[in-house]
Amino acid sequence: MPFLIVTFALYHYNSIFMSVVASIKQAAAAAVQALYQQPFTAADVSVNTTKPEFEGEYTIVVFPFTKFSRQKPEETGHALGAWLAENHPDLVAGFNVVKGFLNLTVHDQFWTAFVQDAHHNVHVGQQPANGKKVMVEYSSPNTNKPLHLGHLRNNFLGFSVSEILKANGNEVIKANLVNDRGIHICKSMLAWQLFAHGDTPASTGVKGDHLVGDYYVHFESILRDQAEPIISRVLEGNFKDFEGEQLERITKLHTALHKPEVQADTEKSGKIKDEIKELSRNRTEIMQQAKIMLQQWEAGNPEVRALWQTMNSWVYEGFEKTYKRLGIDFDKMYFESNTYLLGKDVVEEGLRKGVFFKKADNSVWIDLTADGLDEKLVLRGDGTSVYITQDIGTARLKYDDYQMDQSIYVVADEQNYHFKVLKLIMQKLGEPSADGISHLSYGMVELPHGRMKSREGTVVDADDLVEEMVSTAAKYTEELGKVKDFSEEELRDLYETIGLGAMKFFLLKVDPKKKMVFNPEESIDIHGFTGPFIQYSHARIRSILREFSAEDLSSLAAYRHTGSLLPMEKELIKINEQFGEVLAEAGRELSPSVIANYAFLLAQTFNSFYAKKESGKYIYSVRDAESEDKRKLRLQIASLTANTIRQSMKFLGIRVPERM
RNA sequence: GGACCGGUAGCUCAGCUGGAUAGAGCAGCUGCCUUCUAAGCAGCAGGUCAUUGGUUCGAAUCCAAUCCGGUUCACCA
Numbered sequence A: 001m002p003f004l005i006v007t008f009a010l011y012h013y014n015s016i017f018m019s020v021v022a023s024i025k026q027a028a029a030a031a032v033q034a035l036y037q038q039p040f041t042a043a044d045v046s047v048n049t050t051k052p053e054f055e056g057e058y059t060i061v062v063f064p065f066t067k068f069s070r071q072k073p074e075e076t077g078h079a080l081g082a083w084l085a086e087n088h089p090d091l092v093a094g095f096n097v098v099k100g101f102l103n104l105t106v107h108d109q110f111w112t113a114f115v116q117d118a119h120h121n122v123h124v125g126q127q128p129a130n131g132k133k134v135m136v137e138y139s140s141p142n143t144n145k146p147l148h149l150g151h152l153r154n155n156f157l158g159f160s161v162s163e164i165l166k167a168n169g170n171e172v173i174k175a176n177l178v179n180d181r182g183i184h185i186c187k188s189m190l191a192w193q194l195f196a197h198g199d200t201p202a203s204t205g206v207k208g209d210h211l212v213g214d215y216y217v218h219f220e221s222i223l224r225d226q227a228e229p230i231i232s233r234v235l236e237g238n239f240k241d242f243e244g245e246q247l248e249r250i251t252k253l254h255t256a257l258h259k260p261e262v263q264a265d266t267e268k269s270g271k272i273k274d275e276i277k278e279l280s281r282n283r284t285e286i287m288q289q290a291k292i293m294l295q296q297w298e299a300g301n302p303e304v305r306a307l308w309q310t311m312n313s314w315v316y317e318g319f320e321k322t323y324k325r326l327g328i329d330f331d332k333m334y335f336e337s338n339t340y341l342l343g344k345d346v347v348e349e350g351l352r353k354g355v356f357f358k359k360a361d362n363s364v365w366i367d368l369t370a371d372g373l374d375e376k377l378v379l380r381g382d383g384t385s386v387y388i389t390q391d392i393g394t395a396r397l398k399y400d401d402y403q404m405d406q407s408i409y410v411v412a413d414e415q416n417y418h419f420k421v422l423k424l425i426m427q428k429l430g431e432p433s434a435d436g437i438s439h440l441s442y443g444m445v446e447l448p449h450g451r452m453k454s455r456e457g458t459v460v461d462a463d464d465l466v467e468e469m470v471s472t473a474a475k476y477t478e479e480l481g482k483v484k485d486f487s488e489e490e491l492r493d494l495y496e497t498i499g500l501g502a503m504k505f506f507l508l509k510v511d512p513k514k515k516m517v518f519n520p521e522e523s524i525d526i527h528g529f530t531g532p533f534i535q536y537s538h539a540r541i542r543s544i545l546r547e548f549s550a551e552d553l554s555s556l557a558a559y560r561h562t563g564s565l566l567p568m569e570k571e572l573i574k575i576n577e578q579f580g581e582v583l584a585e586a587g588r589e590l591s592p593s594v595i596a597n598y599a600f601l602l603a604q605t606f607n608s609f610y611a612k613k614e615s616g617k618y619i620y621s622v623r624d625a626e627s628e629d630k631r632k633l634r635l636q637i638a639s640l641t642a643n644t645i646r647q648s649m650k651f652l653g654i655r656v657p658e659r660m
Numbered sequence B: 001g002g003a004c005c006g007g008u009a010g011c012u013c014a015g016c017u018g019g020a021u022a023g024a025g026c027a028g029c030u031g032c033c034u035u036c037u038a039a040g041c042a043g044c045a046g047g048u049c050a051u052u053g054g055u056u057c058g059a060a061u062c063c064a065a066u067c068c069g070g071u072u073c074a075c076c077a
Helices: A020-036 A063-069 A073-087 A108-118 A149-167 A183-195 A208-235 A244-257 A260-264 A266-282 A285-299 A302-326 A344-353 A387-402 A413-429 A462-480 A488-508 A531-545 A550-558 A567-577 A579-589 A592-611 A628-650
Strands: A047-049 A058-061 A092-098 A101-106 A133-137 A171-178 A332-335 A364-367 A375-379 A406-412 A437-442
Touching (some): A020 A047, A020 A063, A073 A092, A108 A567, A108 A628, A133 A149, A133 A387, A149 A171, A149 A302, A149 A406, A149 A437, A149 A462, A149 A488, A149 A579, A149 A592, A171 A387, A183 A208, A183 A285, A183 A302, A208 A266, A208 A302, A244 A260, A244 A266, A260 A266, A302 A488, A344 A364, A344 A375, A375 A387, A387 A406, A387 A413, A413 A437, A462 A488, A488 A531, A488 A592, A531 A628, A550 A628, A567 A592, A567 A628, A579 A628, A592 A628
Parallel strands (some): A133 A171, A133 A406, A171 A332, A406 A437
Antiparallel strands (some): A058 A101, A092 A101
């Protein structure tokens, strides 16, 4: 019979302990093997938390066992419960069976041992190193404009997932692939050249990324002005702005637009109009100039390169400030100006291997129709790269740099198709990095009135938003007046902690794959399922602990409660004990929202514990506990809860204050 | 049209590897500050889990079909 490792000795914070749920599962699997000689593993056992109306903490569903027990569910439950109570008396103190559910009462000693060892353990719930290396690429901004709301979800997700993976024992490399070249930055450069009269961040006092972004906006407005007459000419049937292939295309579009079936279909006609717009924009003088500038950049024109260097450096200075304020960091920066030519050699190899094929115009393709996708271009006829070519090359570069087991791309769900294709191509090429590629796809952040559109000026700027969140936090805090003795510096730090906490929590509490609506009023809320609620709960616990001396608190490490536990004492310890499982699940699912939900439950449970009143008395009072033993136990529980809240928020990238 | 994602309370979301009477927060309504921090707590009210069918001891959860919303299917990045 396989013996089980469920002893108190395991509860030492530098050793790996098994969670209660895992222990129960393993014990139950052993029970089934012993009682019914069935090969049953822990993973096959379904364990739930016991509903409050029944006695016990965890419940084993026994229906699956009745197949081979050949007994009624009740009888099977009793047999299983009796076996567990006899063979694991340390774990199972008692049981009852209701229909097909075996409710187990975990031995109080299990809980008290956990509190003793975990209450001051800053590594609670974490896993030791597992030897796996994971790269998380996130943020990946363009250098022509400042970060916006969409980037915030990306940044917080990427950072949080990285921290969660670290806590699960992985070595994590946080990477940022900056899109620092291309037509977009040339637009900013050109507009700056034409209109800035030499203005710099230093001369204007404008943050670098915003200054560059302002000229991008300037470019776009001029482009709009120049494109308008061309568009109207086209709509009137005057194509004098076009020649060659473009003329052919625009003529076709114009004809199509006037077909009655297209006129009736607003979606179709809208698409055609969009294409006409796009073609017209390309014919404007300013766009032509920008394109020339891009060619000069590619040819290495020293003046263009110098301007590019300068303006990018302004942007990086701005980004640096924003990242720092957000509490976001990276281990490795990649720049597209270094990677945009990569991938062509891989395509050559693929061509030789027969993974790709050439068309008559010399363009290179891959046929993915067998995989339910389309044919996909990987190299243009003139030998230049497309988006995916770069990504193929960059994937190889990253792997050459780090040989990681997994490479996670934090990118919005618009690009699901792209990453599916990328992984497939890498697999067909037999690249060692292929199987580790995964796309952490997240839904777009929308505003109450719809999607953000930069051309319509509905983009929410990240810096502005942070500023607004922080000042709102300041306003609330001042109204409550609880920290009047704080210094200027302490106050500023507190406002940052709360404002950013509210924003990060708001963006992380929802399942990443769901698109979300960003409602400014709700995101600033501090009540209910919010960051500040959890921060407040932490501050309150710290305030309780502050009543006790350092000696009092340090003596807790040697204390183990031996009496029985009251219901909410047990409940709180139980929830704290689940943190390890929660952290593991968040790692498996790459989902910070799992932790956000957990942290809220924990804070909420503590608040109930704190406020529980019977006949006018606070029955879980720490200070006025009914005995010295209970006082110590509750100090441990309070300390444990503050610790778990702090840790869980840390994995979301959110700080918790001592007072607020 | 194909592929992928979503549809759970008035609103925003948990729950989805099948388990007991579907949970939170917000908004609405009641109470509770001579309290270890009321940014809190306790309670009331609010549901055809998009629809239909199937699988089984058991379905919000799995399967199929349908309906609605989104994204995508560029020699843009």
